[in-house]
Amino acid sequence: MKRALVIGASGGIGTAVTLELRTKGYDVTGLSRRADGLDVTDEASIEAALDQLKGPFDVIFVATGALEPGGHAPEKAVREVSSEAMEAAFRVNAVGPMLVLKHGLRLLPKDAPSVFAALSARVGSIGDNGIGGWHSYRASKTALNQFIHGAAIEMKRTHKQATTVCLHPGTVETDFTAKYAGRNKTVPAAEAAANLVRVIESLGPAQTGRFFDYAGQEIPW
Template sequence: MVSLPTAVVIGAGGGIGGAFVAALRNTGRYGRIHAFARTPPTSFSSVFGGQINVTNEESIAAAAMTVGSPVDLVLIATGMLHEGGRMPEKALRELDANTLARIFEVNTIGPALALKHFSPLLPKDRRAMIGVISARVGSISDNRSGGWFGYRASKAALNMIVKSAAIEIARSRPEAVCVALHPGTVDTRLSLPFQHGVAPDRLFSPERAARQLLDVIDGLKPIDTGKVFGWDGEEIQP
């Protein structure tokens, strides 16, 4: 009997991460779904909750150890835009070293360490996927308004991490695809202060965002590895 694939969602406590878990379970395609978050989600049916703190490498390594078996899909859905009442910078004079360090810790270093510990779990003999939540504002060529220094830079750096990881992963796992994903504007706490100018048809529920991104992932091939894709399947240039 052929066993069903295994999936991992890191950041399952967030809006998009939680929606990923529900969407994957509803497909019936996965025999095991490991859902990791700071506060472990409840385990039920094919979903197995586990604790992770992406700002602590020991926690990431321990989470990967609990999975064990080959993993066919890894989704890294962690990130921050604002914290503790501090909003994204609008000008250079607002830059703060501690805030910049914090946003890089969460948006860049955490996902990089997750790639370090979870990519070795991908099978070598079949298709496997890694999707990392990024953002269109991480595109340098698409930046026409400035501002949001820390968030933009941390996502641009994340996209480079994904690119380099994809090159390395392909050497031993030629059928694997590792990409960064832009979910659009999703109705979560992260985007709440910035939704006023978003057209209603472009403000996605977490459930819709998760389905759209999973559809994008399903259509990707090894030639797409290392790239950044939007919710609509269009490639986003660096």
């Protein structure tokens, strides 16, 4: 039986991905702040949680993220930017997933296929940014993309069959997006999870270090 680890398993997308993986026959271990005290902004918390696990896992999926970390709403203009908001966004959206990868590397097989996928967002694409705004959130996701891309290059030497990617789920109907969906088309969390798992299962080492949406289409950096 394949094994999967979902970080952020109590959130809207994390819960749905956990259920979808189990439907697909995976033995899923879920960790979250709500249920397990895992705080992705605290490296000691990440290390303690992952040190309790035994690998290997075929899939590690990081579903954590925040639009309003520390209560800071996405900025509509440069004049609204603050160092506190930027730091909070980077800690949750970029630094946290990278630290999960740091301490989760030992849980991935070195001699078999595996996938490490981090939940990113299309707004983190510099090439796709045509409207501006949301500076801290955008930049934090851009940083995450760079972290994952760089890690994938290194992992080609140590985990030759690993696929390390960023995934954009679309605009999902969760508490996370309720205030900001606007006119954007939304999809139920279960549908988004099915899409994401389908993409995960379609990827291989040839796609490592890249950025894909819920339909498996590559997104420009």
